[in-house]
């Protein structure tokens with residue numbers, strides 16, 4: 001099956017593709033052209049119920065009884081199954097998002113496969129802890145811990161890295177023995193559906209992986225997060241959506257794991273390698289059309305190199321080629337939708353109203369006729385905004401950044417931390433003592449030094465402040481995806 005022919009996207013429940021009882025459908029639009037590329041079934045309460053029940057039944061069936069080694073082998077097969085259909089996943093992801101294949105074939109699709117392998121291996125290799133307790137009779141007691149799957153996990157995933165972020169949750173959830181109900185973003189339904197086919201192909205038991213399509217409030221997302229049969233909710237997306245999901249989870253004290261928005265700083269010191277800093281910052285500000293929660297929207301540069309940095313980043317931004325996903329020369333695709341473009345352009349206007357100097361961009365590009373209906377915006381750089389400007393304080397999630405000079409390390413750290421968010425920081429310096437010092441002081445879940453988006457999947461990943469709750473990655477994922485039980489044996 002190729003995506004070009006997959007016009008109708010159904011839910012994947014208990015190993016089968018099914019439509020909605022209500023007959024409600026919505027359009028899937030290619031953001032590069034504005035053209036309709038699919039029709040998607042919108043789940044109502046009955047489909048959400050069916051998916052959660054299928055997930056519950058699977059926990060009680062073959063999957064729940066499966067030995068860990070067998071489960072891990074199946075997850076390796078699943079990863080190989082994704083790789084075997086690499087081109088289909090690539091096309092599906094790029095049509096849904098408009099992102100260039102150059103990006104998706106290095107990041108999104110390989111990570112989609114790796115997310116299953118890495119967690120299968122992690123789970124197989126985690127020791128259980130034990131403690132010997134002294135007792136008054138001198139015989140002692142032995143404590144040891146057991147990890148059990150948490151149960152049915154609701155996965156609510158966003159549109160910016162659809163396969164990568166969905167499998168980042170489904171991988172550890174399944175590795176730990178859970179079952180899942182996934183609600184992908186309404187903007188990007190294709191790869192979750194394709195993954196259902198691969199699940200069946202490699203023999204993952206029915207009901208282990210379920211997908212329901214639809215929107216958030218008063219639709220599939222809300223029905224799922226409020227469902228009493230859900231044991232945990234993992235979500236990546238906007239901070240306000242996180243707050244809404246948290247309220248839904250509160251009713252049944254359902255456990256949550258959140259990776260939310262960011263307003264990430266880059267700190268560029270005069271002792272940096274300028275070539276590396278420019279290359280890395282071009283990626284961190286503009287990759288995926290700026291739609292990465294880890295992306296850089298605030299850049300602070302030491303005053304002595306400020307003019308050179310601004311000049312070189314401008315040149316770099318102006319050489320980015322906007323175009324179709326399958327053109328190997330394309331560096332940047334469109335935004336995800338016209339609605340999101342309206343939001344980003346409203347910030348482009350606001351920046352000017354708030355006194356920004358537009359170094360480059362600030363508007364929409366002229367695109368060829370075939371792409372004229374797409375959600376395109378220019379990569380944009382501003383300077384001269386005040387620290388309290390809305391474009392400095394609010395997550396924009398577009399290809400735009402602001403550059404501001406600083407005079408000391410202390411000032412750079414204070415500026416970096418002057419935000420409600422705390423997801424990621426990039427520090428550019430060749431002075432390793434400074435790198436360690438600054439990394440330790442920035443309020444962020446992730447501090448990259450002389451790099452950006454270099455991901456070791458065994459490391460803790462998540463945000464401080466309003467950027468999230470909890471950490472996932474490596475053994476840290478087990479904290480959310482398992483229930484830890486202590487067994488105490490009196491000897």
Ligand SMILES: NC(=O)C1=CN([C@@H]2O[C@H](COP(=O)(O)OP(=O)(O)OC[C@H]3O[C@@H](n4cnc5c(N)ncnc54)[C@H](O)[C@@H]3O)[C@@H](O)[C@H]2O)C=CC1
Nearest residue numbers: 157158184185215216217221222237238241244261293397
């Ligand atoms: N990773 C990130 O930090 C992301 C940030 N964003 C930001 O969020 C803004 C809004 O984009 P959206 O796609 O609307 O992101 P969102 O955070 O609203 O959506 C993410 C997922 O949550 C679901 N959802 C929304 N409301 C829900 C609810 N009440 N209950 C359950 N599920 C719900 C959506 O259907 C989608 O699957 C964007 O303009 C962007 O600025 C968007 C996507 C990812």
Ligand SMILES: O=C(O)/C=C/C=C(\O)C(=O)O
Nearest residue numbers: 160236259292293294455
């Ligand atoms: O897990 C990763 O490597 C990437 C995560 C990116 C996000 O969570 C995001 O952009 O929303």
